[in-house]
Amino acid sequence: MNVLELKNVTKKYGEHVAVDGVCLDIEKGKVLSLLGPSGCGKTTTLRIIAGFTSHDSGIVEISGKNVGHLRPYERNVGLLFQDYALFPHLTVAQNVAYGMRYRGTPSSVIPSRIKQMLSLVRMSGMEGRYPAQLSGGQQQRVALARALATDPQIVLLDEPLSALDAKLRVELRIELKEILRSVDATTIVVTHDQEEALSLGDEVVVMQAGKIVQRGTPTQIYAAPADKFVAEFVGRSNWFHGATRDRFTGGVSSYITSEGAEIRAKSAQSEQCGRADLCIRPESIELVEEAAGAIAPDPERNVLTGVVFDVAPLGADVHVVIELPGKTRLLVIRKNIDRIPAVVPGQSVRAVFAASDVLLFSDRR
Structure with a gap:
């Protein structure tokens, strides 16, 4: 009632x-x-x-x-x-x-x-x-x-x-x-x-x-x-503006951002969006050091290479800002625990996140 x-x-x-x-x-x-x-x-x-x-x-x-x-x-x-x-x-x-x-x-x-x-x-x-x-x-x-x-x-x-x-x-x-x-x-x-x-x-x-x-x-x-x-x-977000370049089987679409990066998204909206705003939550991103070696290609995974710009320890979390090519900055939130290696400003890293973690919002301008 x-x-x-x-x-x-x-x-x-x-x-x-x-x-x-x-x-x-x-x-x-x-x-x-x-x-x-x-x-x-x-x-x-x-x-x-x-x-x-x-x-x-x-x-x-x-x-x-x-x-x-x-x-x-x-x-x-x-x-x-x-x-x-x-x-x-x-x-x-x-x-x-x-x-x-x-x-x-x-x-x-x-x-x-x-x-x-x-x-x-x-x-x-x-x-x-x-x-x-x-x-x-x-x-x-x-x-x-x-x-x-x-x-x-x-x-x-x-x-x-x-x-x-x-x-x-x-x-x-x-x-x-x-x-x-x-x-x-x-x-x-x-x-x-x-x-x-x-x-x-x-x-x-x-x-x-x-x-x-x-x-x-x-x-x-x-x-x-x-x-x-x-x-x-609601929540923290990283934003990119992109346009569809390719579509793949399994509902994965490839977007080229205004900065020239490729981001793959897997969602029900990906088939409907030509131009779109792409959102990636900071906690959905994994940081991998360049020294860890090559990452195997995966059509449902994104890998963006950048340099650590800032590291801010905030209690249970650490906020890491990555500068990508074109001066775009990406916020990554990591847990502040001993088993995760620390990163420092100036270090080369890769930001890895699943295509299914990309939120799409159609840009109909």
């Missing part, structure tokens, strides 16, 4: 179309990530669902009921704001209780519900503290407890981790996912952070210019992007 359905929802600000005919649904207990750059319409969509922003046309249904005319507190939606919006003059317990009191929860139920929610977010014993006495991570937990306390039909999270430092963001992302699963919350997460969207969402919706451009599982969004925008926005 769908808890939420948006049907052709549109919102304009003057001549600017912020949300353009969006159709969206979410099943009970699922977590849906709305992902996109600033100004794509994701936060406006969230505010329309919550009732803070009216829509110009379309229908918003929660549990089969049209809620377009209802005020925010009448929609039974829990909202965690980007800045948490805790009341500084209220204690932790009073903040968690606020929504329940406002929505008429019996007074006899509130104390036990506060205790239950604070235990859920691991904030037991903090009932008497004020927001100023809490760390950023603790404030986030209290805000989440407040959002869940009213037992909402839908939980809306607006950039829930953006105010935290990088390490804490990773830790709380895992914790947040565990909490949402434990209460079987139907949740929409709005974020511009691709790692956050991919890790939290059962499904990811990518938005651009007020429209939904792709919806799918995190794996589908990353491995099979619907267009060049999604491929560029």
Whole structure:
């Protein structure tokens, strides 16, 4: 059963179309990530669902009921704001209780519900503290407890981790996912952070210019992007522009790039693309030193020769930039482990990747 359905929802600000005919649904207990750059319409969509922003046309249904005319507190939606919006003059317990009191929860139920929610977010014993006495991570937990306390039909999270430092963001992302699963919350997460969207969402919706451009599982969004925008926005990519030169059996096509390199691609699109943008993910590329000797020809494998331009150790990964003929640069991401030989700037290497790892996007200019 769908808890939420948006049907052709549109919102304009003057001549600017912020949300353009969006159709969206979410099943009970699922977590849906709305992902996109600033100004794509994701936060406006969230505010329309919550009732803070009216829509110009379309229908918003929660549990089969049209809620377009209802005020925010009448929609039974829990909202965690980007800045948490805790009341500084209220204690932790009073903040968690606020929504329940406002929505008429019996007074006899509130104390036990506060205790239950604070235990859920691991904030037991903090009932008497004020927001100023809490760390950023603790404030986030209290805000989440407040959002869940009213037992909402839908939980809306607006950039829930953006105010935290990088390490804490990773830790709380895992914790947040565990909490949402434990209460079987139907949740929409709005974020511009691709790692956050991919890790939290059962499904990811990518938005651009007020429209939904792709919806799918995190794996589908990353491995099979619907267009060049999604491929560029989600994950790191190396790009070439090429034109078909030859086609081979087995669905392999050969492209000559604008820099003069040959790249072979194997995909369903390769038969349809004359001119195309070619995308290779950095982690799909293997580096082979020139000293390793010749590489046997393979029609389904690409080998590009270049020189190491830069090496950047980044914890678990090492980012290696290869300069190819024509000054084209290729990013390669390797694991930082002892059994992989280190490379150094100035070293001659070969970048090897499968034809099936090349993503193609037709250029119809």
